[in-house]
Amino acid sequence: MKILVCVKRVPDPETVIKLTPEGASIVTDNVKWVINPFDEIAIEEALRIKEKAAGTEVVLLSIGQKTAQEQLRTGLAMGADRAILVLTDQVVEPLAVARVIEKLVGTEKPELILMGKQAIDDDSNCAGQMVAELLGWPQATFASKVVLGGDQKGAQVTREVDGGLETLAIPLPAVVTADLRLNEPRYASLPGIMKARKKELKEIPLAELGVDVAPRTRIVKLETPPKRTGGRKVGSVQELVQVLHDEAKVI
Amino acid sequence: MGNVLVVAEHLHGKFPKTTLVGLQAGKQAATLAGGRCLAAVLGKGVDALAAGLAEYGVGVIAVDGAPYEHYVADAYTAAIAEIVKQKDVEVVIGAATAVGKDLLPRVAARLGGGMASDVTAIVDARTFKRPMYAGNAIATIQIDSAPRVVSVRTTAFDAAPKDAQKGTVEKLAVTPDAAHAQARFVEFAETKSDRPVLTEARIVCSGGRGLKNGENFTVYLEPLCDALGAAMGASRAAVDAGFVPNDLQVGQTGKVVAPALYIAVGISGAIQHLAGMKDSKVIVAINKDAEAPIFQIADYGLVADLFKAVPELTEEVKKLKGA
Secondary structure (H helix, E strand, C coil): CEEEEECCEEECCCCCCCECCCCCCECCCCCCEEECHHHHHHHHHHHHHHHHCCCCEEEEEEEECHHHHHHHHHHHHHCCCEEEEEECCCCCCHHHHHHHHHHHHHHHCCCEEEEECCCCCCCCCCHHHHHHHHHCCCEEEEEEEEEECCCCCEEEEEEEECCEEEEEEEECCEEEEECHHHCCCCCCCHHHHHHHCCCCEEEEEHHHHCCCCCCCEEEEEEECCCCCCCCEECCCHHHHHHHHHHHCCCC | CCEEEEECCCECCECCHHHHHHHHHHHHHHHHHCCCEEEEEEECCCHHHHHHHHCCCCEEEEEECHHHCCCCHHHHHHHHHHHHHHCCEEEEEEECCHHHHHHHHHHHHHHCCCEEEEECEEEECCEEEEEEHHHCEEEEEEECCCCEEEEECCCCCCCCCCCCCCCCEEECCCCCCHHHCCCEEEEEEECCCCCCCCCCCCEEEEECHHHCCHHHHHHHHHHHHHHHCCEEEECHHHHHCCCCCHHHEECCCCECCCCCEEEEECCCCCHHHHCCCCCCCEEEEEECCCCCHHHHCCCEEEECCHHHHHHHHHHHHHHHHHC
């Protein structure tokens, strides 16, 4: 089977995000860029499926600037077979991302799309659900366990939902989005990194796809939220209880 | 002017507080849009729920039938899209719960419109504020196309009160097409707890890696929660280490809470955790590391060994309550 894994280049989660003075974007100098952590989990899951089912091909897809090659090479070094980079300088919103994926599904014809549940930059948590709808495929978001049927015609997916765990049965093709507990992604090995250099990384200019990526939404401005400042240290548990009762009046 | 449709999620025959928060946001948007506020309740045998929902003064649309017995994104998308079409809906709103996050983007794609996730403020019927970058930036977003789809952060709006003026109830029959009847619900393994729900509690006590193991959550943190009548939460580090179930995770990619009192025990205060609790009214941090970042945002900090301080705190709270 073929698995398409969607990968986004994002600032490292440990990066302290600062806004440009005019509030139009974030300051990108000295930012370390990484694979969106949830997408890394999606890559790992695809590789685990490949290890169990011979003949599985894992194809990575990213949309963005040429610099996203770095993240795709990392994914190839982890063990993915080849990669596609759709090149654009513009910011593509989740619906446009979903339309690009939909278009490439038309030529790649994967049985499974795996992606992170949300990108940690815009925190939208939308693209997976949107691509499922555009394709008319079932979806299983926030996955913590994926069990493929022996015939590879369907899967049982355990999902992290409010108040517990839910299990869905879905026929393939389908979209599955990864949550944190799905797996622990591997590091790329040195031989993996060497091999990745020779793997195919195909670049396609976004304009060549003929996809409607016109934005439906517009960021009017970005602001830094009001800073919360610390209060004071208390000397003992007794003092803590007293201030919570007498001063803050919360207990 | 267009109407606003709120997706009213329910569990065990009741509407959780998060649904009432969605209703409040919907009513606010309807006032700004100059339209009516409608609410959709989907399920099997939802007459009582629909009647209950009407008490909030909204026009209820009930979609009743076997395909909706359990929530599944594809079937629910088909029904919501049909309501949008028939009822001149301009904005679809739901709470950003696990269901809302799963369903609403799919609805947006179905409608071909714009979506804003995890909205914290409604500026006007097309302009919304939402956090990005783990809450390090607040974006003001304008959605130019309609219908627009919005999920709202459950801590950012009050719960809607009941309305003196009861709303109407209308039944709508929708059968999902084959493409929207593929996913099948298998089971829900519910975490049973007598404590308040994390997103509804007035007090939340969360534990982090400092608690060292799951047993210590039971031995140290649970008695404190029970003495305070608090919900229990956890940092991602504690959840990843397997100390507690995942649905207790507070943070950027877990639950967002804003209780009157948040007590962080053995939590260092990573950006991702702060994103889920920094709007709490009063924050207390107990940590043996005086340099832990959590102290930079805590109203009251106690530098102490949690294994001594927490049992002491539990006893002091009990004394106070007994007094």
